[in-house]
Amino acid sequence: MMQTIVEVKDLNKNFYGKEGEVEVLKNISFTLKEGEILTLLGPSGSGKSTILNILTKLLKPTSGEVNIKGTIGYMFQKDxxxxxxxxxxxxxxxxxxxxxxxxxxxxxxxxxxxxxxxxxxxxxxxxxxxxxxxxxxxxxxxxxxxPSILLLDEPFSALDYQTRLLVSDDVYKIIRNEHKSAILVTHDISEAISMSDQVAILSKRPATIKGIHDINLEMDGERTPIKSRKVPAFQDYFDILWKELDTYEN
Known part of the structure; x- marks a missing residue:
């Protein structure tokens, strides 16, 4: 049985500014198991990067628990x-x-x-x-x-589409080959499905977790993000996540 190496329980984060208190995260809970890739998928400004900053202790949560077994490496949007x-x-x-x-x-x-x-x-x-x-x-x-745990904050966002696909394949293979666990932040549904073992859907601010989905893509040979996009079940997952994301609600 895989060990849980990151556990986030009832995490809340408020920021304080000239306009008063702003609630950013509300009762966020999730776990990351050893050897897995978990993606936090949500609209821009939903607090995804704030969660990563709390995991690295760059920010303190307003309340809630964060338990980490292992060391963390952080890969930013820009190199x-x-x-x-x-x-x-x-x-x-x-x-x-x-x-x-x-x-x-x-x-x-x-x-x-x-x-x-x-x-x-x-x-x-x-x-x-x-x-x-x-x-x-x-x-x-x-x-x-x-590090035993990698935090990836939209690491492909600055790349053109073709390069983005190729580099996501490279990064995925490196994570798997080096036996790392990872939390990926993105607002790209296809990227989330192709890279992940689990996808957690964040709502608009204040962010809550609307659902956590296991991604099981059966294919011949070794799984890669590019191959994942060609599996028939990929479109089924896309439709489910699309409907659940606040980004596309009126």
Missing amino acids: HLLEWRNIMDNITIGLEIQNKKTPEAITGIENLLKTYGLWEFRNMYPNELSGGMRQRVALIRTLSVN
Whole structure:
């Protein structure tokens, strides 16, 4: 039986400003099991990124419980690569900050670069890479400190459609091959279905969870996001999630 490594229970978050108190999250509850990918799917401004910021302790919840078993790596919407550092130096920056840049850690990074087709680019600079390759570098940088849980905040949103599909395939394979658990934030229904084991639907603000759906896509061979989009059940899931999302309500 898979272990629960993230448990969020009755999470509430209010912000305070000039116009008074704003309720952003209301009684949010979900779990992430070891080895799974959970997607938080909701309209823009529904508090998806706020949940991730609470998981990383960048924000404190107003009330509720958050229990995490493991370490977290955060992959942002933008790659945030430093243009004056080459690819290898960008990837090792987290190790430098944590004072963990050991020979063993460098060997691990070198193996990741070789496995995922980035080795020959290690001495190049970010402006010499495509957007898709920059995102792969950003993921390897996130993995360099060996987190057990990955938080992915709309990591493909800055890419064109074709590149987005290809990079989502790459990221999915890396997550699976490296035996990581992940929480993905997106407002793209197709992306959520193709990447996930579970999809949690968030309402408009104040965000509540309207439903959590298991995604079971049977296919021949290894599952990938691109192959997932071709499975007949994919459209059934799309219709269910489309109807449940507040984005399309009048």
